[in-house]
Amino acid sequence: DQQVKQNSPSLSVQEGRISILNCDYTNSMFDYFLWYKKYPAEGPTFLISISSIKDKNEDGRFTVFLNKSAKHLSLHIVPSQPGDSAVYFCAAQGGGGADGLTFGKGTHLIIQP
Amino acid sequence: EAGVAQSPRYKIIEKRQSVAFWCNPISGHATLYWYQQILGQGPKLLIQFQNNGVVDDSQLPKDRFSAERLKGVDSTLKIQPAKLEDSAVYLCASSLRDLQAQFFGPGTRLTVL
Numbered sequence: 001d002q003q004v005k006q007n008s009p010s011l012s013v014q015e016g017r018i019s020i021l022n023c024d025y026t027n028s029m030f031d032y033f034l035w036y037k038k039y040p041a042e043g044p045t046f047l048i049s050i051s052s053i054k055d056k057n058e059d060g061r062f063t064v065f066l067n068k069s070a071k072h073l074s075l076h077i078v079p080s081q082p083g084d085s086a087v088y089f090c091a092a093q094g095g096g097g098a099d100g101l102t103f104g105k106g107t108h109l110i111i112q113p
Numbered sequence: 114e115a116g117v118a119q120s121p122r123y124k125i126i127e128k129r130q131s132v133a134f135w136c137n138p139i140s141g142h143a144t145l146y147w148y149q150q151i152l153g154q155g156p157k158l159l160i161q162f163q164n165n166g167v168v169d170d171s172q173l174p175k176d177r178f179s180a181e182r183l184k185g186v187d188s189t190l191k192i193q194p195a196k197l198e199d200s201a202v203y204l205c206a207s208s209l210r211d212l213q214a215q216f217f218g219p220g221t222r223l224t225v226l
Contacts, residue, residue: 004155034214043117043204043217044156089155098211100146100169103155 003027004092006104014112019077021107023090026071030092034101035064035075038087047088048075051097077109085111115139117218119205125224131193134221138186138207144168145182146215147190148204156204162188192223200225 005024013019021035031052036044050057050064050073057064063076077084087108091101118137126132138145144163148156159178161169164185173180177196182188192199202222206215 036217041219043206043219046214046216049214091155096211097213098144098168100148100158100161101156101215103157105153105155 001026002104003030004090004102004104006090006107008107009105010108010110012110012112013080015082016079019075019080019084019109019111021075021077021088021090021109023073023075023104024071025073025092027092027094027102028071029094030102031095032093032097033064033066033073034091034093035062036089036091036103037084038089038106044089080109080111082111082113085109117205117207117216119203119218119221121221122219123222123224125226126195127226128197129194131191132195132223133189133191134203134205134223136188136190136205136218138188138205139209139216142207142209142216143185144208144210144215145188146206146208147180147188148206148217150202150204150220152201159190195223195225197225199223 034049035047038044048062066073087106089106090104147159150156159173160180162182165182180190202220204220206217208215
């Protein structure tokens, strides 16, 4: 069973607008959540993370929101830029941040000029 | 700071052959992970090392996969014998400590014919 779900395989957004990527999880033992960005033929690159004790974390154009009661998190990118076009993976971690990551299937974000 | 190094980048073998992948983590990173990413899926954890000890290998198919991390630095992942379904990208990641992001190498793309 999938413990981390990204239900949108792809998302198309106009340059300059907000991109919102969503992620749901089922395991209440997860206590650390991360977003990774992946370009073709490269490994995933860490983007931003959030601990389960917070509901928001911001880093430049990237903001992650966590709703623990709904077991839902989202990544907001404002404003979206052409270089943001990539596959975005949501990942979750238990064990106080010591375990391996459980990934979703990814969302392919396409930024249109 | 150098990133996670992996080799080879690409490997093509026939089923029932054996293959080995090598990973050199970021200097000073105590925790090392191997993930398998099948096309269209998110990475799946195979094994996690803390220094040279195994922390989690619950998802490693031990009848054909093996991994070691000698001296707590470099690591090798071996498949013997390979099956068609082992075709995937094998990613190595490392992290400094708990609640720190994992940094990924570029991966090794394995094709089993």
